Amino acid sequence: MAPMTRSFSPNGIPTSEVADYYEKRAAAEVGLILSEGTVINRPSSSNDPNVPHFYGEHALLGWKNVIDKVHRAGGQMGPQIWHQGITNNDPSGWLPSAPFEGPSSFNKPGFENGVAMTDAAIADTISAFGQAASDAKTLGFDTVEIHGAHQYLIDQFFWNGTNNRTDIYGGNTLAERSRFAVEVIKEIRKRVGEDFALIIRLSQFKPAAYDFKLAETTAEMESWLTPLADAGIDIFHCSQRRFWEPEFEGSDLNFAGWAKKLTGKSTISVGSVGLDGDFFGAFAGQSSAPTPLDELERRMDRGDFDLVAVGRAILADPQWVSKIKNNKTESLKGFSKEALSSLI
Numbered sequence: 001m002a003p004m005t006r007s008f009s010p011n012g013i014p015t016s017e018v019a020d021y022y023e024k025r026a027a028a029e030v031g032l033i034l035s036e037g038t039v040i041n042r043p044s045s046s047n048d049p050n051v052p053h054f055y056g057e058h059a060l061l062g063w064k065n066v067i068d069k070v071h072r073a074g075g076q077m078g079p080q081i082w083h084q085g086i087t088n089n090d091p092s093g094w095l096p097s098a099p100f101e102g103p104s105s106f107n108k109p110g111f112e113n114g115v116a117m118t119d120a121a122i123a124d125t126i127s128a129f130g131q132a133a134s135d136a137k138t139l140g141f142d143t144v145e146i147h148g149a150h151q152y153l154i155d156q157f158f159w160n161g162t163n164n165r166t167d168i169y170g171g172n173t174l175a176e177r178s179r180f181a182v183e184v185i186k187e188i189r190k191r192v193g194e195d196f197a198l199i200i201r202l203s204q205f206k207p208a209a210y211d212f213k214l215a216e217t218t219a220e221m222e223s224w225l226t227p228l229a230d231a232g233i234d235i236f237h238c239s240q241r242r243f244w245e246p247e248f249e250g251s252d253l254n255f256a257g258w259a260k261k262l263t264g265k266s267t268i269s270v271g272s273v274g275l276d277g278d279f280f281g282a283f284a285g286q287s288s289a290p291t292p293l294d295e296l297e298r299r300m301d302r303g304d305f306d307l308v309a310v311g312r313a314i315l316a317d318p319q320w321v322s323k324i325k326n327n328k329t330e331s332l333k334g335f336s337k338e339a340l341s342s343l344i
């Protein structure tokens with residue numbers, strides 16, 4: 001299950017309904033659940049009072065309830081630990097107790113909404129990521145995913161459009177701008193030890209620029225990912241909007257395919273699995289034409305990636321995996337925006 005923000009945790013505390021939501025997916029054979037983004041202990045890590053915290057006694061007790069229920073139902077799970085960086089104000093008007101913070105003061109070129117982090121703020125943030133990961137391990141989670149994608153804090157360091165620092169956390173190359181992520185990973189690895197799987201989620205695209213590519217060539221991608229792997233990443237979770245889209249010209253490999261080829265690490269692919277009405281046509285015997293499912297299988301059989309994350313399809317239908325496994329595709333509930341209004 002891909003990480004999906006739900007904003008059903010008032011004052012940052014995951015409720016028993018949140019635990020039930022994840023438990024239902026575990027009971028229906030989702031192999032690995034990655035939680036919604038859950039924010040680390042910095043005053044302005046979140047723009048939304050209903051996004052869960054991963055710090056503080058009450059929030060951590062809420063998460064303990066989540067992982068215990070998921071384990072009892074036979075599942076495995078990791079929290080996606082998150083700092084939003086410089087972000088938009090929440091439409092409710094709620095604001096955190098301190099200004100939003102990022103590598104520089106803007107969320108995208110031309111949109112200032114916070115302050116550039118001092119050395120002390122950077123050191124404290126690295127430590128807060130480490131604490132969150134160590135708390136995840138103590139609570140019994142099976143892994144941790146660092147949110148390094150989608151134009152949030154870590155990605156704001158990667159992107160030259162949001163990182164114009166002239167100190168050691170900035171630079172002209174993507175490799176130089178990866179220093180903050182490397183330090184976060186090293187700190188987490190130091191706190192959780194060697195025997196604990198560590199995932200990082202990355203995206204080439206930005207919500208402000210869907211066609212954007214952080215790494216424009218395979219060599220640049222290698223210079224970006226290798227230091228992250230060396231710092232302690234086991235699994236790259238390569239966020240794409242459509243898994244079948246090639247990453248670079250001249251090859252049909254997608255982002256997860258390239259990440260695996262360049263680093264030798266395990267990778268997760270994602271993007272529009274199960275959303276197309278024709279996705280299961282061949283599966284259900286309705287069509288002999290190649291479907292997106294065939295394409296997914298072709299890539300997996302070829303060894304492009306190791307895991308596939310499914311987002312909206314599992315958000316809308318807790319039984320998605322067991323229905324697929326048991327060939328009950330006629331009873332799948334498709335995703336629609338209404339599914340977002342409650343925890344199904």
Ligand SMILES: Cc1cc2nc3c(=O)[nH]c(=O)nc-3n(C[C@H](O)[C@H](O)[C@H](O)COP(=O)(O)O)c2cc1C
Nearest residue numbers: 002003004005036037201270271272273310311312
């Ligand atoms: C409601 C919603 C919330 C999301 N929240 C997050 C998030 O907190 N962290 C994250 O990395 N991606 C988030 N995503 C992206 C998903 O993890 C996933 O990559 C995306 O939905 C594409 O997969 P899909 O086509 O299977 O839904 C979110 C997506 C949706 C639909």
